[in-house]
Amino acid sequence: MIRFENVSKTYPNQVRPALQEMSLEIERGEFVFVIGSSGSGKSTFMRLILREERPSTGRVVVAGKDLNRLSNWKLPQHRRLIGTVFQDFRLLPNKTVYQNVAFALEVIGRPKGQIVKVVPEVLELVGLAGKEDRMPNELSGGEQQRVAVARAFVNRPMILIADEPTGNLDPETSVGIMKLLDRINRTGTTVVMVTHDQAIVNQMRKRVLELDQGTLVRDQARGVYGYVR
Amino acid sequence: MRVQYVLQEIGQGLRRNLTMVIAVIVSTAVALVMLGSGLLMWQQTLHMQDYWYGKVEVSVFMCNQEDVGKYTNCQTAITDLQKQSIHDTLVKTPHVQTVTFEDQQQAFQHYQQMQAGSPISQDVTPNDMQDSFRVKLDNPANATVVEGAVSGLPGVQSVQDEQQLLRPLFTFIHIAEYTAVSVATIMLVLAFLLIFNTVRLSAFSRRRETGIMRLVGASNFYIQMPFLLEGAVAGLSGGVVASVILVGVKAFFINHVVAPHLTSVQFIGWGPFVWIVPSLLIVGVLMSVLASAFTLRKYLRV
Numbered sequence: 001m002i003r004f005e006n007v008s009k010t011y012p013n014q015v016r017p018a019l020q021e022m023s024l025e026i027e028r029g030e031f032v033f034v035i036g037s038s039g040s041g042k043s044t045f046m047r048l049i050l051r052e053e054r055p056s057t058g059r060v061v062v063a064g065k066d067l068n069r070l071s072n073w074k075l076p077q078h079r080r081l082i083g084t085v086f087q088d089f090r091l092l093p094n095k096t097v098y099q100n101v102a103f104a105l106e107v108i109g110r111p112k113g114q115i116v117k118v119v120p121e122v123l124e125l126v127g128l129a130g131k132e133d134r135m136p137n138e139l140s141g142g143e144q145q146r147v148a149v150a151r152a153f154v155n156r157p158m159i160l161i162a163d164e165p166t167g168n169l170d171p172e173t174s175v176g177i178m179k180l181l182d183r184i185n186r187t188g189t190t191v192v193m194v195t196h197d198q199a200i201v202n203q204m205r206k207r208v209l210e211l212d213q214g215t216l217v218r219d220q221a222r223g224v225y226g227y228v229r
Numbered sequence: 230m231r232v233q234y235v236l237q238e239i240g241q242g243l244r245r246n247l248t249m250v251i252a253v254i255v256s257t258a259v260a261l262v263m264l265g266s267g268l269l270m271w272q273q274t275l276h277m278q279d280y281w282y283g284k285v286e287v288s289v290f291m292c293n294q295e296d297v298g299k300y301t302n303c304q305t306a307i308t309d310l311q312k313q314s315i316h317d318t319l320v321k322t323p324h325v326q327t328v329t330f331e332d333q334q335q336a337f338q339h340y341q342q343m344q345a346g347s348p349i350s351q352d353v354t355p356n357d358m359q360d361s362f363r364v365k366l367d368n369p370a371n372a373t374v375v376e377g378a379v380s381g382l383p384g385v386q387s388v389q390d391e392q393q394l395l396r397p398l399f400t401f402i403h404i405a406e407y408t409a410v411s412v413a414t415i416m417l418v419l420a421f422l423l424i425f426n427t428v429r430l431s432a433f434s435r436r437r438e439t440g441i442m443r444l445v446g447a448s449n450f451y452i453q454m455p456f457l458l459e460g461a462v463a464g465l466s467g468g469v470v471a472s473v474i475l476v477g478v479k480a481f482f483i484n485h486v487v488a489p490h491l492t493s494v495q496f497i498g499w500g501p502f503v504w505i506v507p508s509l510l511i512v513g514v515l516m517s518v519l520a521s522a523f524t525l526r527k528y529l530r531v
Contacts (some may be wrong), residue, residue: 050444073449080446092437106234107447155445 001190002026009044015035018044020214026173031185033201036211042194083152083160087167091136097147098132104151126150142173151154162193198225238455242431248425250463257467259417265475267409272501274402285391287375289362292386302385311384322378324371329503331337333358424520432528457521468510
């Protein structure tokens with residue numbers, strides 16, 4: 001589903017590469033944690049998958065498409081394959097829960113009939129049934145993140161990228177979000193989650209990719225957060 | 230593409246930056262008024278050229294009794310032989326279309342008509358007048374050819390090119406025309422910068438929405454459309470204001486105030502407005518859409 005072939009990325013005006021000779025493959029339906037300290041290249045890794053950046057050398061292949069060869073006008077099509085969730089939720093404060101989720105479908109031109117049908121379904125899935133008309137500021141952090149997950153998933157993407165989705169949440173709420181991501185993963189969606197949350201990684205026992213200074217230093221199936229090195 | 234969504238976005242965008250949008254509309258309007266005036270003045274000169282150049286002639290005045298000794302060519306008052314030779318020369322000169330003769334008596338009558346009621350006309354006699362040839366050219370600009378051909382002939386007192394009399398007037402209008410177009414250019418640049426800034430603000434205040442749209446895979450066109458239309462609406466409004474001002478000036482100021490007092494000038498009718506008004510609207514819209522697109526390329530990376 002996602003393949004990196006000797007990918008290096010050096011940002012302009014920087015000497016040290018943000019990512020160095022990275023090669024890996026993530027299969028369809030996998031659940032992968034990406035861990036590493038700040039500046040280890042996690043963000044660059046995600047930006048490359050979304051093609052917000054292009055690699056300096058090497059190839060990134062997502063869903064069978066070489067992103068180096070993807071033309072700019074096909075980029076929106078590529079991004080429709082990927083749902084994205086952020087630490088800071090990024091909801092639209094002047095839209096209700098329902099409108100926030102529907103927005104993702106409206107702007108890619110989905111017909112109204114389809115929107116009316118699938119938005120309640122996905123809100124049900126994330127456990128927000130009955131809160132459609134709330135505004136984001138009336139919700140708890142966990143609920144806001146559920147809205148964000150619903151928005152990312154409403155278009156049934158093949159890949160869900162989550163950038164520290166539990167970073168702003170307390171441990172209990174985080175567990176709820178993780179259960180949700182797990183449920184989404186079980187529908188066949190590939191989930192790539194960047195995190196610093198040791199407890200979650202240790203609990204879930206999924207594949208762990210550890211980055212350090214732009215290099216992939218560990219790729220472990222059913223891994224834990226860290227051993228002292 | 231949802232029409233309702235787009236309209237709503239445009240409305241919101243315009244309201245959010247109301248002061249900037251007003252500035253854009255005003256400066257676009259001023260720019261287009263200047264451009265429109267320039268075009269109208271240009272039409273006015275063409276119109277006047279057609280009108281006046283149809284009438285201007287080159288007059289070749291011949292010596293009368295009074296001129297003898299005062300002009301080099303005037304050894305005697307004009308003789309029939311000299312007249313004949315001047316006429317033959319004129320007819321053979323290139324660019325000359327018709328040559329008509331006006332004798333002293335006819336000149337006197339014209340003079341009397343033109344100066345009717347003036348005290349000077351009482352003292353003038355036909356003998357003070359001159360015989361003359363009135364030469365019509367294919368193009369008044371070729372007057373010097375006639376002057377060169379006959380000014381040295383015996384019996385020719387002077388050659389007068391009536392076009393010379395009109396030249397200062399045309400020069401004045403041309404200067405006004407160029408001034409208007411220059412001001413229009415400067416104002417268009419100003420309008421461009423204002424639109425640039427407005428769209429930038431607009432893109433900035435909507436970066437949350439556009440960021441999400443980008444992320445969920447909305448097409449570039451869909452993301453940029455509201456901004457482009459916002460610019461287009463502002464530009465079109467500027468064009469409409471400019472057109473109203475120009476039509477107003479023509480209808481009230483020119484037709485009712487200036488024209489009744491300046492009967493010697495033939496003012497243009499409404500004809501040129503048929504293409505000038507649409508041109509202004511198109512220029513307004515195009516300029517603002519271009520400015521918006523340019524801004525978006527810089528500030529709305531997709």
